[in-house]
Amino acid sequence: MADDVFDFSPGAQVPLLGSAGQTAATHALASAAYRDSPVEEILKADNEWHKSTVSKGKFSLFEPNLGEAFSRAVQLRMLGGGRNALIQSFGMEPQTVVEHALAATRIRKERDSKLTAVTVVFGVLFLPGLLLWLGVFQLRRTLAGAKDKRAGMVGGALLLAVAVLAVIVLVALPFNGILGWYLRGMIIAPVAGWLVARRICEATAKDLRTRWDDLLSGGGVGAKIPEAVPGNPGDATREALRQGLQKLTAEQRSNVVFYAGPKGILGMGTRWGSWQLAEALVPKDAGKEIHQFRAYDVIRAIHDQMKLLERGPLNSGGFPTPSVKHWIVSPVGEGAGSVSRPEGQDVEAFQVKSHEIQRICNHQQFGSGNRHYLGVQFTLWDGQLVITMMITVTVLHETLRIEVTGHALGPVHSLFTTKSSPKTVTVAKTVRFWETTSRTLPLVEPREVVRLAVRAPLSWYPPVLDFLGGKLSLPEPFGLRHAWADQPWRHRFMADDAMRAATPVLRVAHNAAMRVLEEHGVDIERFSSRASSLLGAVQDPSPKKVDAYDA
Incomplete structure (x- = not known):
């Protein structure tokens, strides 16, 4: 199903996006994989409903940075075997x-x-010296992380004292021969290895930061993932990764969403507005009966009219082409830690089939079970704003009710849209000491080189690094977009766009429903009067917490 999303030929570059106009949110979240900030930074991006957690490991020297922890957590959660269901990420491409x-x-x-290789040559062969230096760096890192500033100064002084002691030992060492040379090498080799490792780390840091900035600038090359291209029919690892990407794409296209009480529909944002039109079904002609129709007949007429929303009497830009789709909404608890998608003969590739959609629309309108909604979705601001208007039609006894609700998903947190900044220091000039100048520092600090070097030999088995250094746990139920989305109401124009969409959608839904009712012999006078009053009330919509019932 997902074979047409990207090219599986060996060495091919994966296109950045599967659809146009949704790059900002996608690139912002993708840039997190290349960042070198502290992992705790991501906690600032959490919203009131979804919280990430950063667990500490045994040794701070092994702790991951933001890019390492984010990449590992995302891969495990979205491609791992036996993973739970994912929440769709609207307005972006999670793949x-x-x-x-x-x-x-x-x-x-x-x-x-x-x-x-550097660690083996300069470290393992001189293991006692390596352990000595690592012990000093670990102690210094622990003291530097203490709240007491004096403890941090002690850590720096300790490192300096060990360096001075090492020089004294090299000069005044009483041993000669092979043992003497080995003891001297034990002190010098880890330092020489550190210098070589620093050059390697600096080059990689520049590459990662370039990709980070290119993504946020709207450019950059596609991600190269040759490990997703099976080299032969028996290449199980690569085939599993390829199938995981296919499953991810198929689940993103699912027509099942989850309603979690005050959290709203997961992935679409909280419900900020609700408008209802309900009236009795009365025959237009006395003595005659209404021609039989079902709720889906009304929904289908509304669906066809919503497809024409971008057309208007004036050439004024107006609506972009909306995504009009039938949704099955499944209720879950507000504090649910996971969700599960429906299975069975009525579901194929995470999509509920058309005949089951019609059955749910016509018969599951009261009591337990999933519900049917018609969704009209606008993706604006280059994918940063997603407006969804959900429409449902119910017929209970002699009353027909049309309900339109508004959902808005705001931009991703500003943490993800921040570009990298060079590390600089301001110093006084040598001659004109009253003037200052800025000097660019290396991207990789000395302690960062040590951290990367000690993690490197264990990178082949990440669970060990998770145990030693800690890891990032993503909020559940997890979806890339809604986990780090801000409210759109803080942005004036985004808020205006969300509220302006309500009246036209409501008007089209009412007009399409009236036409169906009139064709089936229903007296629409009361419906028209009620609709006029409702459209008058929606002229000045304002966002509210509709799902926070004040009972």
Whole structure:
């Protein structure tokens, strides 16, 4: 099903997107895979409903940075075997984010292979000296992380004292011969290895930061993931990755969404507005009966009219082409830790089949079970704003009710849209000491080189690194977009766009429903009067917490 999404030929570059006009949110989240910030930074992007957690490991020297932790968490959650169902990420392409996470991991693995060779030559062969230096760096890192500033100063002084002691030992060592040379090498070799490792780390850091900035600038090359291209029929690992990407794409296209109480529909945002039209079904002609019709007949007429929303009497730009789709909404608890998608003969590739959609629309209108909604979705602001108007039609006894609700999903948190900044320091000029100048520092600090070098030999088995250094746990039920989405109401124009969509959608839904009712012999006078009043009330819509019932 997903074979047409990207090219599986060996060495091919995966296109950045599967559809146009949804690049900003996708690129912003994809850039997180290349970042070198502290992993705790991502906690600032959490919203009130969805919280990430960062668990600490045994040694701070092994802790991951944001890009490493994000890439690992996203790959496990979205491609791991036996994973739970995912929430759709509207307004973006989650597969692209996963592909960049895979590409970033591959770049780091290439660096780690070089660092491992350096560690073996300059470290393992001189293991006592390596352990001595690592112990000093770990102690310094622990003291530097303490709240007491004096403890941090002690850590720096300790490192300096060990360096001075090492020089003294090299000069005044009483041993000669092979043992003497080995003891001297034990002190010097880890330092020489550190210098070589620093050059490797600096080159990789520049590459990762370039990709980070290119994504946020709207450019950049596609993510290279040759490990997703099976080399032969027996290549089980690559075939499993390819199938995982296919499953991810298919689940993104699913027509089943989940309603979680005050959280709204997961992935679409909270419900900010609700408008209802309900009246009795009375025959137009006395003594005659209404011609039989079903709720789906009304929905189908509304569906056809919504397809024409972008057409208007004036050449004023207006609506972009909306996505009009039948949705099955499944209820879950507000605090649900996971969701499950329906299975069976009525579901194919995560899509509920058409005949089952009609059955749910016509018969599951009261009591337990899933419900049917017609969704009209606008993706605006280059994918940063997703407006969804959900329409449902119910017929209970002699009353027909048309309900239109508004959902808005805002932009991803500003953390993900921030470009990298060079590391600089302001210093006084040598001669004109009253003037200052800025000097660019290396991207990789000395302690960062040590961290990367000690992690490198263990990168072939990430669970060990998770245990030693900690990991990032993603909020559940997880979807890439809604987990880090801000409210659109803080942005004036985004809020205006969300509220302006309500009146035209409501008008089209009412007009289409009236036409069906009139064709089937229903007296629409009361419906028309009620619709006029409702359209008058919606002239000045304002966002509310509709799902937070004040009972």
